[in-house]
Amino acid sequence: xxxxxxxxxxxxxxxxxxxxxxxxxxxxxxxxxxxxxxxxxxxxxxxxxxxxxxxxxxxxxxxxxxxxxxxxxxxxxxxxxxxxxxxxxxxxxxxxxxxxxxxxxxxxxxxxxxxxxxxxxxxxxxxxxxxxxxxxxxxxxxxxxxxxxxxxxxxxxxxxxxxxxxxxxxxxxxxxxxxxxxxxxxxxxxxxxxxxxxxxxxxxxxxxxxxxxxxxxxxxxxxxxxxxxxxxxxxxxxxxxxxxxxxxxxxxxxxxxxxxxxxxxxxxxxxxxxxxxxxxxxxxxxxxxxxxxxxxxxxxxxxxxxxxxxxxxxxxxxxxxxxxxxxxxxxxxxxxxxxxxxxxxxxxxxxxxxxxxxxxxxxxxxxxxxxxxxxxxxxxxxxxxxxxxxxxxxxxxxxxxxxxxxxxxxxxxxxxxxxxxxxxxxxxxxxxxxxxxxxxxxxxxxxxxxxxxxxxxxxxxxxxxxxxxxxxxxxxxxxxxxxxxxxxxxxxxxxxxxxxxxxxxxxxxxxxxxxxxxxxxxxxxxxxxxxxxxxxxxxxxxxxxxxxxxxx
Amino acid sequence: xxxxxxxxxxxxxxxxxxxxxxxxxxxxxxxxxxxxxxxxxxxxxxxxxxxxxxxxxxxxxxxxxxxxxxxxxxxxxxxxxxxxxxxxxxxxxxxxxxxxxxxxxxxxxxxxxxxxxxxxxxxxxxxxxxxxxxxxxxxxxxxxxxxxxxxxxxxxxxxxxxxxxxxxxxxxxxxxxxxxxxxxxxxxxxxxxxxxxxxxxxxxxxxxxxxxxxxxxxxxxxxxxxxxxxxxxxxxxxxxxxxxxxxxxxxxxxxxxxxxxxxxxxxxxxxxxxxxxxxxxxxxxxxxxxxxxxxxxxxxxxxxxxxxxxxxxxxxxxxxxxxxxxxxxxxxxxxxxxxxxxxxxxxxxxxxxxxxxxxxxxxxxxxxxxxxxxxxxxxxx
Numbered sequence: 001x002x003x004x005x006x007x008x009x010x011x012x013x014x015x016x017x018x019x020x021x022x023x024x025x026x027x028x029x030x031x032x033x034x035x036x037x038x039x040x041x042x043x044x045x046x047x048x049x050x051x052x053x054x055x056x057x058x059x060x061x062x063x064x065x066x067x068x069x070x071x072x073x074x075x076x077x078x079x080x081x082x083x084x085x086x087x088x089x090x091x092x093x094x095x096x097x098x099x100x101x102x103x104x105x106x107x108x109x110x111x112x113x114x115x116x117x118x119x120x121x122x123x124x125x126x127x128x129x130x131x132x133x134x135x136x137x138x139x140x141x142x143x144x145x146x147x148x149x150x151x152x153x154x155x156x157x158x159x160x161x162x163x164x165x166x167x168x169x170x171x172x173x174x175x176x177x178x179x180x181x182x183x184x185x186x187x188x189x190x191x192x193x194x195x196x197x198x199x200x201x202x203x204x205x206x207x208x209x210x211x212x213x214x215x216x217x218x219x220x221x222x223x224x225x226x227x228x229x230x231x232x233x234x235x236x237x238x239x240x241x242x243x244x245x246x247x248x249x250x251x252x253x254x255x256x257x258x259x260x261x262x263x264x265x266x267x268x269x270x271x272x273x274x275x276x277x278x279x280x281x282x283x284x285x286x287x288x289x290x291x292x293x294x295x296x297x298x299x300x301x302x303x304x305x306x307x308x309x310x311x312x313x314x315x316x317x318x319x320x321x322x323x324x325x326x327x328x329x330x331x332x333x334x335x336x337x338x339x340x341x342x343x344x345x346x347x348x349x350x351x352x353x354x355x356x357x358x359x360x361x362x363x364x365x366x367x368x369x370x371x372x373x374x375x376x377x378x379x380x381x382x383x384x385x386x387x388x389x390x391x392x393x394x395x396x397x398x399x400x401x402x403x404x405x406x407x408x409x410x411x412x413x414x415x416x417x418x419x420x421x422x423x424x425x426x427x428x429x430x431x432x433x434x435x436x437x438x439x440x441x442x443x444x445x446x447x448x449x450x451x452x453x454x455x456x457x458x459x460x461x462x463x464x465x466x467x468x469x470x471x472x473x474x475x476x477x478x479x480x481x482x483x484x485x486x487x488x489x490x491x492x493x494x495x496x497x498x499x500x501x502x503x504x505x506x507x508x509x510x511x512x513x514x515x516x517x518x519x520x521x522x523x524x525x526x527x528x529x530x531x532x533x534x535x536x537x538x539x540x541x542x543x544x545x546x547x548x549x550x551x552x
Numbered sequence: 553x554x555x556x557x558x559x560x561x562x563x564x565x566x567x568x569x570x571x572x573x574x575x576x577x578x579x580x581x582x583x584x585x586x587x588x589x590x591x592x593x594x595x596x597x598x599x600x601x602x603x604x605x606x607x608x609x610x611x612x613x614x615x616x617x618x619x620x621x622x623x624x625x626x627x628x629x630x631x632x633x634x635x636x637x638x639x640x641x642x643x644x645x646x647x648x649x650x651x652x653x654x655x656x657x658x659x660x661x662x663x664x665x666x667x668x669x670x671x672x673x674x675x676x677x678x679x680x681x682x683x684x685x686x687x688x689x690x691x692x693x694x695x696x697x698x699x700x701x702x703x704x705x706x707x708x709x710x711x712x713x714x715x716x717x718x719x720x721x722x723x724x725x726x727x728x729x730x731x732x733x734x735x736x737x738x739x740x741x742x743x744x745x746x747x748x749x750x751x752x753x754x755x756x757x758x759x760x761x762x763x764x765x766x767x768x769x770x771x772x773x774x775x776x777x778x779x780x781x782x783x784x785x786x787x788x789x790x791x792x793x794x795x796x797x798x799x800x801x802x803x804x805x806x807x808x809x810x811x812x813x814x815x816x817x818x819x820x821x822x823x824x825x826x827x828x829x830x831x832x833x834x835x836x837x838x839x840x841x842x843x844x845x846x847x848x849x850x851x852x853x854x855x856x857x858x859x860x861x862x863x864x865x866x867x868x869x870x871x872x873x874x875x876x877x878x879x880x881x882x883x884x885x886x887x888x889x890x891x892x893x894x895x896x897x898x899x900x901x902x903x904x905x906x907x908x909x910x911x912x913x914x915x916x917x918x919x920x921x922x923x924x925x926x927x928x929x930x931x932x933x
Contacts, residue, residue: 015626019649019653026675030675030676230598232601232668259603262683266680269676288673
């Protein structure tokens with residue numbers, strides 16, 4: 001009988017020692033871990049996790065936008081900001097404004113008490129300097145200034161004389177802006193972080209990034225100033241020269257750079273950061289500490305759509321388009337593929353501060369079948385195979401297949417999907433128009449309902465739907481000369497007309513999720529993620545208790 | 553004269569020491585580079601961050617440089633532990649899991665340090681990594697592929713060694729066969745020796761003249777049997793002791809006729825030894841030697857005794873004659889071709905486990921003795 005060979009003790013040890021250590025780590029405590037106490041120096045400092053590389057340059061935008069916006073709007077202050085409750089513009093660096101009679105010239109009066117972080121007064125020349133820098137750059141971001149007269153031509157180099165561009169500093173505190181056409185939402189557009197002023201000394205500081213060595217060298221006009229900069233993030237202190245210094249309740253803000261967004265919730269649970277925005281939606285795990293946290297949601301101002309080429313065969317019949325819109329199972333599909341992140345769209349504009357979204361569409365398969373039959377295609381018989389044009393990136397998107405499956409299941413309508421590189425897809429759609437439906441999305445850059453609806457003012461040549469309605473054009477143009485509730489009512493009329501004709505089917509809105517520590521107070525919903533941190537404050541951990549929306 | 557160790561006799565590329573030295577030097581350089589790069593962070597320089605050190609930025613796969621020797625050493629040890637596959641597979645599976653765990657842990661450690669996460673959160677972070685898809689099972693795959701490759705190499709080397717051994721055995725078998733043939737030929741030659749043959753034929757003639765035809769027929773039949781068996785023996789390398797004794801009995805039948813009543817043959821064989829296997833025609837040269845140099849040389853000599861006994865795992869065969877003692881120079885053992893052949897066959901078959909001794913047996917006679925392993929089973933081919 002052969003004796004059973006035995007492992008040497010050191011072989012067993014070599015296997016068991018690391019194995020045991022690993023087991024200790026892998027099966028170690030994962031709940032009820034102690035929260036790192038807030039350092040005394042950070043007693044009133046808000047700490048925000050961010051993944052992307054932030055630049056303290058307001059004229060360079062980085063994505064995702066949340067942390068970038070929070071960072072820039074803490075250091076810099078544009079002329080206006082949006083009211084958290086109504087979304088309407090309110091004074092920031094500007095004290096007031098006035099439109100000319102023809103609503104093409106806007107005169108902004110700046111605050112005389114506005115100061116840079118070194119005590120210099122903020123003047124209209126600083127805004128012109130900053131905007132000129134933006135126009136002279138080769139960034140697409142310059143298009144935020146294109147509503148100004150000759151701004152686009154100057155940016156493209158077609159115009160050399162800057163004085164012809166519709167912006168001029170009348171004096172130190174008066175800025176005259178001339179538009180190429182009426183644009184009533186323009187004041188709200190001035191809240192864009194890109195439209196911040198620029199101190200003359202900053203050009204060199206930005207170029208050599210000397211703010212890493214000497215943070216005080218970066219001169220800003222926002223509620224906070226740069227106190228420290230490193231590869232691990234930025235520290236900001238409340239600026240003593242800020243005009244509303246008394247209303248800024250935070251002592252500072254720290255932007256903590258994290259390796260990836262997935263680890264950020266863990267850092268928040270550990271007490272290292274206070275805000276994770278946006279939070280990954282796949283995140284549904286239990287946090288390992290008992291730190292009170294809360295989730296804050298906000299709809300992004302954009303919409304995912306299925307655009308219908310109304311010039312193609314049966315798609316010119318509004319009953320067919322309505323049938324296609326009614327047959328989609330938005331609730332089922334969004335719950336299945338991205339619960340919480342995507343929500344069904346029943347109209348073109350999502351809910352936003354100051355305006356609730358309308359419910360103009362619904363799911364009704366029976367009505368969809370009836371409409372299709374009335375159009376001459378009972379059960380989809382005789383209906384041509386639809387060609388759906390999609391960008392290549394949509395190959396991994398489960399939704400297009402789900403929508404077309406709904407059409408087949410409910411209406412018997414078949415769809416052939418063609419994927420192209422985005423640039424080629426746009427070119428083919430424009431030149432050949434060989435498509436029936438197209439899958440895409442529209443995003444707003446202005447916190448205004450009219451911005452999303454302006455897609456229906458595009459010329460037929462560039463419109464994916466090839467649908468133009470004079471009544472809608474007239475309403476949108478009228479809204480451009482209106483303000484307040486009157487404008488909102490006009491926009492609603494236009495939206496109702498559009499949704500009745502269904503040249504495009506809104507399918508989903510995107511929801512952003514923010515994870516906040518219980519100590520964070522004053523957070524508000526902003527569809528463009530431009531929350532101003534000067535409005536937030538912290539309470540002590542003892543004052544926080546898990547509320548109904550808290551998540552542990 | 554210096555001693556030479558086993559390792560030093562290996563070719564350079566198969567000696568682990570130069571490789572280990574190379575690995576050690578590489579590790580030292582790597583470590584120095586990493587420390588030099590991370591020094592500002594280790595010293596707490598304000599602008600320095602772990603995130604921008606090579607400790608954090610270099611691909612985690614670099615860990616293989618450190619783990620490879622350990623994995624090789626363990627693979628070798630595990631292979632030696634037991635060749636039964638379930639146990640081996642289980643151990644290698646454990647190793648694969650451990651290595652994957654080490655990689656995952658290192659990734660989590662880097663992430664924790666880079667993001668200033670307290671170490672108490674390491675278990676939570678490791679499990680979070682699973683959610684994030686940060687558990688890479690590639691290290692396990694690499695380890696198993698490495699082990700597979702090493703096993704393949706090992707089996708190939710064993711196969712090559714087996715091939716070499718088979719060839720050597722073939723040569724040895726051929727040599728052994730040659731010896732057997734020579735032994736058969738020796739026996740045949742002895743039978744056909746003119747002196748033996750003439751004496752036998754004279755004896756047969758005498759028997760016929762005395763009208764002892766029945767006995768004459770027996771001798772002729774015995775001689776024929778003797779020649780036939782000599783030829784038959786060329787086919788088999790081993791025979792039982794009993795078969796060997798039957799052959800010798802034919803021989804003695806003829807020799808008794810020749811020596812009349814003078815030759816007395818005694819057999820002292822333990823019954824349990826009759827089934828013992830011995831090399832074919834092993835006793836024949838000893839008996840022939842006893843007849844030629846013992847009984848024939850001394851008219852007073854008459855006794856030839858064959859003995860066989862078992863001593864534990866050994867078989868003792870002996871052939872005694874009461875003839876004259878061995879010559880002083882012991883030429884008999886050195887020069888007798890038959891005995892030389894027997895010695896070589898014993899060495900080839902049994903190595904150091906068998907031996908042949910030839911010595912005087914006071915007060916009279918000479919005793920030849922063969923000691924070999926006792927076995928009753930025919931060896932498999």
